[in-house]
Amino acid sequence: MVRVVFLHPDLGIGGAERLVVDAAVALQSRGCHVQIWTAHYDPTHCFSETLDPDLPVVCVGDWLPRSVCGYFHALCAYLRMIYVALYLLLFSHEEFDVVFCDQVSACIPVLRLARHRKKVLFYCHFPDQLLTTRRSLLKRCYRAPLDWLEETTTGMADRVLVNSRFTAGVFRQTFPRLQGVHTDVLYPSLNPVSFDTPITEGLDGLIPEGRSLVFLSINRYERKKDLPLALHSLASLWERLGEGGFWEKVHLVMAGGYDSRVVENVEHYKELRALCRSLGVEAHLTFVRSFSDTQKVSLLRRSVCVLYTPANEHFGIVPVEAMYCCCPVIGVNSGGPLESVAHGETGFLCPPTPESFSAAMEQFVREPRLKQKMGQAGRERVIKCFSQQAFTEQLNRHIVSLTQ
Numbered sequence: 001m002v003r004v005v006f007l008h009p010d011l012g013i014g015g016a017e018r019l020v021v022d023a024a025v026a027l028q029s030r031g032c033h034v035q036i037w038t039a040h041y042d043p044t045h046c047f048s049e050t051l052d053p054d055l056p057v058v059c060v061g062d063w064l065p066r067s068v069c070g071y072f073h074a075l076c077a078y079l080r081m082i083y084v085a086l087y088l089l090l091f092s093h094e095e096f097d098v099v100f101c102d103q104v105s106a107c108i109p110v111l112r113l114a115r116h117r118k119k120v121l122f123y124c125h126f127p128d129q130l131l132t133t134r135r136s137l138l139k140r141c142y143r144a145p146l147d148w149l150e151e152t153t154t155g156m157a158d159r160v161l162v163n164s165r166f167t168a169g170v171f172r173q174t175f176p177r178l179q180g181v182h183t184d185v186l187y188p189s190l191n192p193v194s195f196d197t198p199i200t201e202g203l204d205g206l207i208p209e210g211r212s213l214v215f216l217s218i219n220r221y222e223r224k225k226d227l228p229l230a231l232h233s234l235a236s237l238w239e240r241l242g243e244g245g246f247w248e249k250v251h252l253v254m255a256g257g258y259d260s261r262v263v264e265n266v267e268h269y270k271e272l273r274a275l276c277r278s279l280g281v282e283a284h285l286t287f288v289r290s291f292s293d294t295q296k297v298s299l300l301r302r303s304v305c306v307l308y309t310p311a312n313e314h315f316g317i318v319p320v321e322a323m324y325c326c327c328p329v330i331g332v333n334s335g336g337p338l339e340s341v342a343h344g345e346t347g348f349l350c351p352p353t354p355e356s357f358s359a360a361m362e363q364f365v366r367e368p369r370l371k372q373k374m375g376q377a378g379r380e381r382v383i384k385c386f387s388q389q390a391f392t393e394q395l396n397r398h399i400v401s402l403t404q
Contacts, residue, residue, distance in 0.1 A: 039064065324379055
């Protein structure tokens with residue numbers, strides 16, 4: 001039996017966490033012994049699979065700060081993951097063959113200290129250094145050693161996987177010293193069980209009566225996700241449709257991961273509420289924070305289309321989830337959605353402007369059969385290209401090869 005330990009910095013409900021949980025469940029289905037180690041885990045803010053006692057989650061180091069006076073988030077994340085790795089090696093009696101780590105590569109040198117050297121697989125969602133800005137000299141000086149450390153420690157992994165061809169290209173551009181490191185693409189998948197089971201939780205109070213044309217935005221409340229684009233697109237659709245008629249049937253649900261501990265989540269939620277008021281679309285909009293898995297599936301089944309607003313997204317699991325639920329996608333024509341969404345077949349890929357998005361939205365409003373046609377094509381595409389079976393087979397092959 002192959003023993004695999006997952007190391008992840010914060011086991012919340014984002015896309016990276018979804019992949020880690022799916023990877024753990026996939027390897028379990030192939031007979032691997034799996035544990036997830038993390039610096040933060042909240043049973044009330046997690047994916048349902050992690051509540052299963054057969055998928056152990058070990059949380060250590062949550063007492064370490066996530067930031068210092070609102071700054072040094074990256075440094076604190078590195079230190080927290082290094083602590084988790086040290087604790088695993090020095091204070092636990094857990095035996096393992098392979099470590100699957102993602103997001104933070106700084107812990108890889110620590111794993112090299114194991115008595116019998118263990119294999120390390122690093123999954124690169126996207127280079128960490130590209131997820132922040134460097135507007136000031138002080139910020140550039142702070143990030144320089146962290147960027148060097150990220151590149152150096154990533155190169156120490158025994159195998160590197162990326163989530164898309166887009167990310168593979170960015171990886172080569174960002175890490176010039178790692179040109180000799182081979183990266184394999186492992187597309188995220190979804191667990192069909194949670195999407196195929198009967199829904200027991202409704203959408204009471206989320207969608208006003210009579211609103212049959214529901215658009216859905218799913219993303220964390222972070223500024224880089226460009227959620228204002230969805231609001232401006234809704235306002236632009238209002239201008240296209242005019243008062244009454246179709247417009248009275250339109251509603252947007254903005255659902256997303258929200259953590260009250262994260263300052264940006266709190267601030268950006270308030271910013272979006274203010275923007276909603278200024279655009280005058282409050283009556284046609286519902287905000288949902290930290291929804292449940294069953295709520296998400298209900299929303300995807302109920303909606304005519306998903307608005308996916310991030311530009312240059314690394315991959316983006318939401319379009320895949322939407323298409324599996326027969327819900328078409330309107331996304332930005334860059335990054336991972338170029339590989340997941342088939343333009344004109346399973347949705348539309350548009351420039352990130354309200355005019356382009358609202359024009360695509362109008363097609364779903366005026367052509368009722370478009371949702372069913374594109375929705376069915378989307379489900380077929382997911383089954384063919386992003387199935388759990390394909391994901392499981394590829395990941396298991398990588399794990400087994402590392403142990404031989």
